[in-house]
Structure formats: structure tokens, C-alpha cells
Amino acid sequence: MSHYDVAVIGLGIVGANAVYATARAGARVLAIDAGVPGAGTSGTSFAWLNSVRKEPEAYHRLNAAGMQAHRDLAKDLGDESCHHWGGSLEWADAGEGERELRARVERLARWGYAAEWIPRERAAAMEPGLDFPGHVREVTFFAADGWLDAPRLIQRLLTGATKHGAEVRERAPVRSFRSRGDRIEALVTDGGEIDAESILVCAGPATQAFVASLRAVVPVDQVPGLLAVTSPPGSRLDRVVHAPGIHLRPDADGGLLLGADDVDKLAVSAGASANLTELGGILVERAARVFSGARGVKVVDARVGVRPMPADGHTIAGRIPGYANAWVLATHSGMTLGALLGRLIAAEIGRGAPSAMLAPFRPERFATTASKGG
Template sequence: MRVVVIGSGIVGTSVAYECAKAGAKVVLLEAGRIAGGTSTVSFAWTNATGKRPRAYFALNVAGMRAHLELKRDFPDAPWFFQSGGFEWRTTPAGIAAFEEDVRQISEWGYGVEWVDRETVARMEPDVTATGEGPIAYFAEEGWVDPALYSAWLIRAATSRWGAEVFTGARVVAVETQNGRVVGVRTADGTQIAADHVVNCTGGLSGLELGDAPALPLASTVGVLAFTPPVALTLRSHVHADDLDMRPDGAGRIMIHKVSVDDTLSEPQTLATDGPEATALLEAARAVLTGLEMVPIEAIRSTVRPIPADGLTCAGEMPGISGYSVAVTHSGATIAPQLGKVVADEVVRGRTHAEMESFRPSRFFATGNSGTPRRAVA
């Protein structure tokens, strides 16, 4: 079986790796550089906190477990850091909602415990837990380095199972005959035969590709800032209201804040001394000791791929045999699980019943021709 995977982010490389491992002849096509899109402008937090409904929560938990299982193939797994994380809120409404979320996921068996400020100070001396609300600790959560993840999986897929990888290969059309995929065509006119095509292009899955329809998206803009190397001992990720921080290797700190995301309607080049960087740094300084004299070294923005209903979309497109999509906002968490699901369904012919609520068919009606013709959700 010949499988063409479009997109080399954390989801695309997971799909390519697992399909090659399952015995398919895999061709991975990337328009730019490996993991050069949203994956490397991501907070990359592995978690199931706040994920609803329960089926989506369960999918994220499965993704967290899949990261641990992947270490069987890669014992060192230099991209995965199960560091644990602290989270709290400072407003009455925020505290109430957070307490309810913790209560619910605790009932569902998620690893979370309430801790006091002395525990935070002992485990993370550089962190100041602002406000007076309760603090939750999530020991099983962590983060990944998507670039390293993609690099190692591609190396294994090519060296162990003969997968082929092409960069600078922008797919402009998925081609079909009699309603079945026969291959793809790239911008330079190259045609590549395929028995199955999997679209893992994230935010670009909202574009039509020849015979393949666009997926309805409700994507948002994300902004991340990075400090230069600083002399701190932070190991955990930290979440205070809408502020997110974690170590990013080589002593750098990654900073994200939802309210800063909301100031942008599209990705753009941002200045390290601009208003977005200033807002991120001021919020981080209130929580993390030692940033008083530290500037922002880099700031980046990107499109976060989110299907129209906010949930993961994975599976075969209705009306086009041999064409699947795998698009999610939770890529860092569930990528290894999505890779296994796609490989099982596409290569091994094993259907995952737990994925039924995440199929692309929920967005489409099918016309008399059998092809998807309009979004219905």
C-alpha cells in the first residue's frame, strides 16, 4: 500500500512514522521545511485539562499515554519532558470554574492534586503563586519539542522502513478517478501515485486541493515569546489565569497569554519591544522571579488549526475513498495517538470506534454524486 502524507508537522510525522511502521510505502510531502509551520510555534503542552466533551478528554489522555508508549521505540526520547505543572486562578469566577474543572477531571481519573504555596516554593523556588486561590499540580503533564520529535520520527521512518521525504513539495491537488484517490499533484506539476492520501496540513486544510474539499475551520492566532537564556531553575510548566510559561531548553523561557492572542486577527511579524512582547513580559515577571532585567529575545505568531466545532477532525472524508484528514488544536498531546489511529484504519483496516465523534463527515452533506458538497456544521 502506498500512502502519501501531506505536511511534516508533529501530526504529519506521527502519521508517516506509524504508517511506515505498519508496512505501508510512505511518501511524506512538505511545502517548506520539516516542522516549519505551527508545530514549532506551539506551547506544546501535553495535557487533558479543560478538554470537553468527555470523548475529547479521553482522546487527549490517550495521547498522553501514547507519548509514553513511543518511548519503547525511542528509549531516550529527547523531545519529551514529563515535567509536571502548576495551575491556578486569581479571580472569583476563574477560581470557581477551575475548581469545577479539577473536580470533574479528578472524577474521570485524571492525575491532579491540590497543593499549598509552600509546596510550590519548595519545588519551584523561582515561581510566585499570585492571588489567594487554590493551586493544582498535574504530575503527569509535560511538554514536547516538536522539531526534535519530527526529526527523530522521520529519521526512523526513512532508515528503518524506507519512507521517502520531500521538502519544497507543495501539494496543489488531490486527484481522483471514479470517486477514489489515485494520487496528488505538486506545484511543479509532479504527479505522485497513492492508494491513500492523508492531509495533515493543519490550518491549510481549510483550502481545497483539487478534488478534495476544504475542511471548515475556526482557527485562531497564537503568539509566543522567548527570553534569552536566564539563570533560573524552572522545570515545570506554569499556568496563572491566561498566562502560560515553561522552560524551552538552553535556559530560555517560553511565554504565552491568551489575551495577547486575542489582539491579533492574523499572523504577523512582531517586534521584540512591541506591545505584545511588553504585555507578555510584564505578566511573566509577576509570576517568575529573575525576569526583571531580562528582555524578549524573540516573538512569533502563527495560525492555530481548529476545526469549526473546536474538536479534533480525523478520518476518511465522505464521498472520496482513500482521502483522510488529521487536524487538531491538540497536536502536541494527541499526535502519537492520531498516528496510531490513522495507521490502524488506513493500513491495517482496523476501525477505532472511539473516533466516531471526530470524523469529518460531521461537517458535510453528500450530494447525489457522492462527493462532499457543503459544510453543515
């Protein structure tokens, strides 16, 4: 029977980063996924690297550090091709929308985040295809933001980890565990048991169901979202744009990637009967109002991705309560946070070095709430 130092279960953006960081630190790593790496939520994500709506301050700082961790990772991999920096632009409706944006920009700038107002003429020079409504004299520019080609990065991470000796197994669901006392001794798969000194669960939206077999409480809800990919636009778009009712960015294959929070809700309420291409059409219509290059594009793909959403909205990272050698990472904003979380958890598992930055995000906070309530 094979024996590993660390078994990482789930190879989305979070697990793939953890695999890379643990293998790079010298551990003998098994990387295992029920399907194909990157085909879970990480394959259907807007993948905006940012910390512009992350509250409170500790969560904002975690996300800002996540962006820096991506920059470090690209250098470490010697490959900048998965990361598309260049910042993001945002504007709001007149009235309450603009007041909220002004307050947010002021707060972010105070926290040291790259957030500023620029004249619409400068924004138009950066993105000539954008059409700003008349009331918009200034646009917000978040200069440090970017977007991630996540499927490509996941491949790069796993290839890099393999060079450090990691073994990758796909289409191999972990069914259960063999445990003794507070230790998990082996993973149970269809192909037999696999021994590992430590396990790390990175199962994304499947986390809650998965750890239920360990009688552990790691509350992660599933929040679906719709994204539409279009045919190539008539003119270039170079960065992430948030306008009222629509967000858009370039897609890795040359089209546009479109989303909108209220259309997510339409897709959810229509359930299985939702006509996703039709909903994608609504997104194209809205994109065409703010970006001339979107006029005449076609929806080539419309897909629902399922966000892993911790019960309080914030990252869950650390030992699974009740176990000495089992760990979990589950988070929304996993694109922004994956590189950082992978690195921090690798240090915790490998060197027993608890991260102060992760202190507010431990799984125990849910157990505490439950016992207080009860």
C-alpha cells in the first residue's frame, strides 16, 4: 500500500495550490480528485483577483495578501501567462450606488489598497470601447486587480508539483476514511485504501457533505452563479469592468466573459428549466450598452458554477475539529485566495507553523457558535 506525507483531496484552484506548496516544501504528496482537475467550480468562475468588497478589514487584508501571493507564485513558477493584471474599472448609478462606491473607495484607500477616482477621459483612453453614461464624470480604478486563467494555472501547479515528486490521480473519488481516535489513517477509494500522515480536504462546494462522514461541522453552502462566454468582441477589452447590472472581462479564448448578480438569481429560481443561452443573451444585451465591442457578439457558452460559500461568507482554514492530522480549506473568492491559502496551510501542515493571518478563519468558530446557541 502506498504511503504519503500529505494527501490533498480536491484539485480545484485551492487544492492545486496546496499540492504545489506542500510538494515544493519537500513533502511526499498525493493529489487526488473525483473528476478532472479544474473541472469543478474553478472551471466556471469569473476569477477576478481583487479585494474591493471584502469586509471586515481582516478579510480584506487576507484577500489583498492573496493578490500578492499570486504575483509571488507567478515568479516562482517562472510563468506569467496565467495572470492578467492591468487593474479593474468600476462605476455606479447616480445616487445611492455612487455614494456607496465613494465610501468604499475612500475606505480601501485608507487601508492602503490601490483604489482611486480617475477622469472618464483617462478611463476611455485605457478602454476605448467603453461607453460611460452621462452622469459619470469619474471612474474608479483599482490598479492592482487582475483576472486569472484558472484552468491553465491549475495545470501549471500540478505539473510543477509533479516535478517535486507529487503523484496526481484523477477520476478517483475518495469515498470515506479509516480513522483511529483523533487520527485519520487512510483514505478509502474504489481502488483500495491509501495511507497518509496528514490529509487536506479541498472539496469546494462538496466540503460540507464530505466532512459530514467525519462528524465534523464545516458549514459550506452552495451558491450558483451564471457566466456567459461570447464570440470575440468587435474591439479589445483589456481588463475587468464592473458597471451597473453587468460585469465583464476578456475570456482566455478570445471572447468576453459576462456575469450579473441578479441574473444569477434568475438562473437559480428557474432551476433545471432555465434556458441558459437565453439568460446569456440578457448579459450580452447589458454588456453591449457599456462596451461597443460587445455589439453583435454571440453567446458560445453559458454555464452555472457553484460557489462554495462558508456560512458566514469567510474562509475556513485549519485543522478539522476533532482531528489531529486532518485539515480543511473551503472558501469563496478561492481564485483570489488560492495561492495564499495553499502556501499558509502547507506551512501549518509541514512545519506546524500556525499563521496569524488565518487566526480569524479557523473552523472552530462554527462549533463555538453552536455551543453558545445551545
